[in-house]
Amino acid sequence: MSDTFTTRVLHIATGRTETVTDLTHDCEQFLREAAAGRDGLLNVFVPHATAGIAVLETGAGSDDDLLAALRTLLPADDRWQHRHGTPGHGRDHVLPALVPPHATLPVISGRLELGTWQSVCLVDTNISNANRQVRLSFLG
Structure with missing residues (x-):
């Protein structure tokens, strides 16, 4: 694996309801540019204390x-003590x-290796914060 590292921040508007937002297309688009046919790893990170990333x-x-379920x-x-x-x-x-x-x-x-029905999703239950950032980073 080479030492190429590329990163990008997505700005996602989740609205005022609990949401699961599919990021798979954004990840694939990023990899077309960043991976350019190479093998490696994609890290998806949401820098918020009230959101997560799920593969489902x-x-x-x-x-x-x-x-x-949540x-x-x-x-x-x-x-909750946090009020x-x-x-x-x-x-x-x-x-x-x-x-x-x-x-x-x-x-x-250069392609995201997901199972047939898997998608990469932002999970956001915080109805008070409608604007999220998601960092995509490719190492390959």
Whole structure:
């Protein structure tokens, strides 16, 4: 593997609702330029304390199922010690322990090596922060 490192920041507007945003196309577009046919690793990182990166199926209900599971595991109520922001916002700060803020994925011949139904997604339950950054970094 060579020592080529390239990085880019995406600016994503997630809106005022809990969301799972598919970043796969953005990752593929970045790799077309950054990897240029080489093997390596893509790191996807969200530098926010209340969002995460997940690899999952989208479009068949799994993204909604993930949000429903997170609502069950992390209810938006007053049980959280972290209490600033909207009611239940403390749960958003626990989210990265379950959905980590990063993923490192293999790149083979310049292409993201995902399974048939896998997508790279930003998971954001924080309805108070509608603007997110996602850093894509290629090492190859």
